[in-house]
Amino acid sequence: MINKLVYATALVTTLAAAPAMAELKVGSIVELSGPGAAAGTNFRDGVKMGFEEINDAGGVLNEQIAVTEYDSQTDPQVSRAMVQKAIDDGVYAIMGTVFSSSTVVNMLVARQAGIPQFTGSEAPSITSMNNPYIFRTAFGSQKGVPKMAKYMADEMKVKKVAIVWANTEFGKGGHTSFLKEAENHGFEIVADIPTEQAQSDFSADIVKLKGAQADAAFVYVTEEESARFLREARKQGVTIPLVGETTLIGHKVIELAGEAANGAMGHVGLTPDANIPAMTEMVEKFKAKFNYTPDHNAIKGYTAAYALKCVTEMVGEPDSQAIAEKMHGLTLKAADCPGVLMDVSWDETGEMSRESFFVQVENGKQVVKAVLPPN
């Protein structure tokens, strides 16, 4: 009995004396269920792949990154609770959420705790609240929509526009941004059609669109709704240009809408079809690992992981406060931090800026029509 006690004590002492496996905790809080699961899963997988690569290459500051996943259930209140849980678990940075309606709610918790948060959301309101801890991984619509509206005015010579938008925080952001740009470019808004999240039947919306006699339609709904919208538009013989953001012409939309996606066009911040070798390589690795083609949300998650790595190493320690301060006004060059794929900058509000693309879907592929400079 005494011998057993001695051995046990020796074992415990030895284990306690051994150096602990150091690790840095990151929370990945995304929409893994509910209507946002498609976007959230892509973002989560991008984050996962990014940090796995980082860990395989030695981690950050010689420490491994432990990513804990939390499901926001596409519910703002649940997302808020999950952000709090991640903070209680000791994370030093947060990835997500993607849906704007969740991010506007949960970012207040991260702000209170002083934890930097890399969001995939695009609603303008997110970076207009003077939150020093929020950072985008894609353009807010107030950045993307002006580029697109300028292209519509200058290149497409559009005068009368119909707007089809999702009646969500995300959609309202795009809607507001477009109305502002429409005023700047003198567009006449001939139809303003809100739609519901997870809407299945767009026949009535297309009927309204057809009756509006517009030169073009600005379509700002999420991916799966975009696919259903494009199919119905094709069925009812809509011939005007359908212009949107990544959510109208992303790869998932093209896969779901099939031939109906051909002809749709718009602005994308990140496209696997851009002629950028690092992007192509990332997409191929992602496809091999997860067995599906990543959309822009996966690329957002992947680049966010590398942005956090590079900034943490620039700061020299996993200090949440110092990282948030460093991010403001920072430019990460792809040459120095290859995982960000393209040169990228963040301003004082956490808004990001980089080159982007105007693309059109032709034969089921995004074809880059113009490279748009950062704004």
Next chain:
Amino acid sequence: MAELLQLLISGLAAGSIYALAAVGFTLLWQASQTINFAQGEFVMLPAFFVLIGMTVFGLPLWLSIVFGLALALLILGVAFKRLIVEPMLPHGTLPLVIATIALGLLMKESVKEFYGATAQPFPAIFPQTVYNVAGASVSVQDICNLIVSMLAIGSLQLFLNRTRTGRCMQATAQNPAVAEVLGVNVKRMVLYTFLINAALATIASVLISPIYLAKFSNGETLGLVAFIAAIVGGFNQIRGALVGGLLIGVIDNLSAVYVSSEYRSAMPLILLIAIILLRPQGLLGTPEGRTV
């Protein structure tokens, strides 16, 4: 006029599929006096069975549909009855209702886990050809969906009213004890009801998935709309479910254009409240008393 025609045709096509799902509510109500809150997921799941048949086993579409139907009959019909309904029913209606809610969650999360969270394209079983009829774009798919749904519900109605088995099923639904005394094999009749529900769910799934896409969460909206359709039409009448489904489909489309796009999803709920207040048994339902 063309606009109205377009809205009516699209509304009827969508409504006919709501009706198929709504019939499931009425069937199970009659068979087990319970509400199957997993009915939306019952319609969601067979599409994935078909996709598994095509992608995993490399079967052609029609054979995959047969494969999907067989799996649906087995899982949503036989297994649902044996593993959930039979053990839970003796404990009362409420535990069974809660069990169906849990089953719905299980089915949804399982599809998400094993097949993925993103929507999947589903092949159309009818041609995508579109014809111009009096200015309205009418697709062969919409018309075929409407016809197949009507045929399925009509055949069911005929089967229940004109065949010996159908009448035995009705007798079982109305009073199982008396039916048994009269020599009806009650257990078998109840099983038939569950099998028919599984078959109808498969038909609805195959018809709706090319348009709605196959996604784990499809059952959420569909189940709710079908539930409302069943109440509006009359929960204890198959023809009520049909009328309720078509009505909801048409009202949804008309209200989006002529009332407000923003409040279109409120319209079926307003109709539901009105029906509950003015005609609780539904438009075609019959008043039904139960001891509690």
